[in-house]
Structures are given as C-alpha cells and as structure tokens.
Amino acid sequence: MLAVAAVTQSTTDPLSGLYVGDLAEPEVPAGWVTIDVVAAALNHHDVWSLRGVGLPADRLPMILGCDAAGHDADGNEVLVYPVVSSPGWGADVTMDPRRSLLSEIYPGTLAERVRIPAGNLVPKPAGLSWEQAACLPTAWLTAYRMLFTNAAVSPGDTILVQGAGGGVATAAIQLGAAAGLRVFATSRDAAKRELALDLGAREVFESGARLPERVDAVLETVGAATWSHSVNALRPGGTIVISGATSGDAPAKAELTKIFFKQLRVIGSTMGTREELARLARFVAERGIQPRIDSVIPLAEARTGFERMVRGDVSGKIVFRN
Template structure:
C-alpha cells in the first residue's frame, strides 16, 4: 500500500528521513480492525517524529499520521481515534500511563489502510465532509477537551488563547466562538492575530500585552515564554489549561505565590477521549463549523505538505486525500 513513513531521523534535516512509497499492509491484532482511509491530515507530531523526538529509532520504519477518516471493514464511514490504550485498560484512555498515539508504537494514518482497535472507530456524521473529518482527531480534539472538559467555562465567559496561529489555538477559537464564549488571542504577528479575529476571535493582542480586564480561563500551549502573562491575565479563581510548551517547560518564574493567593487552577490536558471525539464531530456539524484547511493534496504529494510545515508556512490543517 502507499504510505508516508519515517525511515530515518535527523534533528536538522527531518525531510531526509521521509519516505513516500510502498509499505506492507498493516498487521491486525485480535480485537483490532482496519480502516481504508479517504483523508488524513498532518500534525507537528509527524515532524517531531522525523526529528527523533518521541519515536525511538528502533521502531523505524514507522508510518506517520494521527489524523484520519475513512471506511471501516463493515462499510461504515468513520473517524479514527488516535489514542491507543494498553490491553485491558478501561475508562478514559488519556489517563492510561501506558497509552500511545498512532505512529508511536503502531503505524499511523498517512496510508491507504490503518489498523486500529475497534473501540477507536467513531461514526462520521453525514454532514461532515471527508476533508473536515480528517482535521478533528488530534489538534481539534485537544482544543475541545481544553475548553469544554478542563477549562469548565460557560457561554459568556472570556477565554484567552496564547499563540493565535497554532493548530490547537485555531481550533479553540472556532470552537469557543461557536459555543458563545468571548475568545481573545495573543500573537507576536499582528497579521496572525487579525486572521484569528476573522475566524471568530473577539480581540487580538500582542504577546505579553496588558489586557483590558482579567479573563476566566487561559489556554496555554506556548509554555515558558507566555506563562507569567497567562497567570497575570487570570481573574481570582480562574483556570489555566496547559497542553503544550513549544517555547520550553521552564519559565523564568513559576508564579507560585500568585497561583495560591489568587486560588488559580492549573490543569494539564492531553488529547481527548473517544467519546469526546464523537461529541466534537457532532458539535462541528450542528454549529456549521468549518475547520480551517491550509491545503489539500494527494497522499503521493505528502512531501510538499511536510516541507510547508517544516518551513512554518502552514495556516490551518494540511489534508491529504487517499
């Protein structure tokens, strides 16, 4: 089958290890099934794998990809949930300490066919296009859990999203706006802030800019560079939800005094559950949300999409048709 794989790794030249070509069909363990993919999407996780982060070299070659949608063996249209729980685990799979993502232990979705646990199949709503379905299982699911499960905000609340242009941030803006939240964003690039406003954000601010009022929740994916601003921007009793630290995980100040004095909540958030992905898909259709798509191209041209992401020229999701 045609697949996009990491065959080697290089921190400085990640594309040197990318292979777009024939790969053996997936092995199907007991309790698993296969999905013939129609669309798949690219994530920064895939580039990090090529750089040697999170994917040990002894697992190569590995088919990349966490996002995908297609047709199951039973002929059903499905989304693929990428969080793979360990054998025997019950409950929220994101809390399983031995969980993995597709493309970490098991081959991923950038292929014609992917093998997944049967539990990981999520019905694709009839009103959800294949292109938009492929956008949801990773960045969009992460944003959904941050907003609606872990931030615990209600319509009318104000939420600050640090780093307006990232995939999770973009999804959070579109989801929060559709849910009746007042969404504010920060960005080092004024044009990216304006783009976020066009997607539904109420206001955009420069990174570190003093806000006109304190917010109910902050969605944090940047880390060290924005941590103090996030804490200072919260009202007493507010919540910061963190799902990443692209600028590093060691801020100059931990802000512990402000956290306990203002009784702030600091909540970690990773991906989302299968049930949350099902609710997310319905929500996107019911509210008429159209996930921002940077470009769509055939899987055979995946290298071009990877190059665009490595160069930092992606706005929205890069989607591959299979």
C-alpha cells in the same frame, strides 16, 4: 500500499528521513479492524517523530500520522480515534500511563489503509466533509477537552488563547466562538492575529500585551514565553489549562505567589477520549463550524505538506487525500 513513513531521523534535517512510497501492509491483530483512509491530516507530532522525539529509532520504519477519516469494512463513514490504550485498561484512556498515539508503537494514518482497535471507531456525521473530519482527532480534540472538560467554561465567559495560529489554538478559537464564549487571542504575528479575528476571536493582541479585562480561563500551548502573561491575565479563581509548551517548559518565573494568592487552578490536558471525539464531531457538524484547512494535497505528494510545516508556512490544517 502507498504510505508516508519515517525511515531515519535527524534533529537538524527531519525531512531527510521522510519516505513516500510503497510499503507492505501491517498485519491486523485480533480485535483490530482495517480502515480505508479517504483523508488524513498532518500534525507537528509527525515532524517531531522525524526528529527522533517520542519515536525510538528501533521502531523504524514507522508509518506516520494520527488523524484520519475513511470507511470501515461495512462501508460506514468513520473517524479514527488515535489513542491506543494498554491491554486491560478500562478507565479514561488519557490517564493510562502506557497509552500511545498511532505512529508511536502502531503504524499511523498517512497511508491508504490503517489498522486500529475496533473500539476506536467514531461515526462521521454526514454534515462533515472528509477533509473537515480528518482535522478533528488530534488538535481539535485537544482543544475541545481543554475548553469543555478542563476549563469548564460556560457561554458568556471570557477566555484567552495564547499563540493564535497553531493547530490547537486555531481550533480553540473556533470552538470557543461557536459555544458563545468571548475569545481573546494573542500572537507575535500580525497576519495570525487577523486570522484569529476571522475565526471568531472578539479581540486580538500582541504577545504579552495588557488585556482590557481579566479572563476566566487561559488556554496555554506556548509555555515558557507566555506563562507569566497567562497567570497575570486571569481573574481570581481562574483556570489555566496547558496542553503544550512549544517555547519550552522552564519559564523565567513560576509565578507561584500569584497562583496561590489568586487561588488559580493549573490543569494539564492531553488529547481526549473517544466519547469526547464523538461529541466534538457532532458539535462541529451541528454548529456548522468550518475547520480551518490550509491546503488539500494528494497523499503521493505528502512531502510538499511536510516541507511547508517545517518552514512554518501553515495557516490551519494540511490534509492529504487518497
């Protein structure tokens, strides 16, 4: 079958290990099912795998990809929930210390077909296109859990989204605006600030700029470069929800004094549950949210999408079609 895989890894030239072509179909374990993939989306996770981060070399070749939507064996339209729990785990899968994402231990979604546990299927709402549905399982699910589970914000609250333009940040802006939140967003790039306004942000600012008022919650994916600004932007009792640290995880100042004096909450957030993905899909369909899609590319031309992601030449999700 046609698939996109990491066959070698390089920290300096990740695309040198990218393979697009025919691969044998993986076996289907007991209790798993095969999905015919219609659309699959690209994530930075896939590039990190090519760099050797989170994917040991002894698991190569590995089919890449976490996000997909397609048909099950009965022809039902479904989304793929990409988090795989360890055997016997029965609680919130995001708390499972041995969990994995598709493409880390088990082959991923950038293929004509993908195998997943039978319990990892989520119905695709009829109101979502294939491309829109394929955007949701990773970045959009992460943003949904950050906002509605961990930040626990309500309509009328004000949030700050750091690093507008990234996949999670873009999703958080669209979801927050659709939920009646006042969304502030920051970016070093003027074009990305304009994009944030187009997506529903109330106001946008350069990174580190003083805000007109303190916010109820900050969604933090940038890390070291914006940490102090995130702490200073919060009202007393406010919440920082952090799901990434693209600029590094060692800020110059931890801001501990401000955190305890202002009684701030700092909450880590990773992906989301299958139930949250189902709620997210319904919310996006019912509110008529249009996930920002950068481009739709045939799976056979996947290298083009990877090249653009490595260059940073992306505004929204890159989606591959079979």
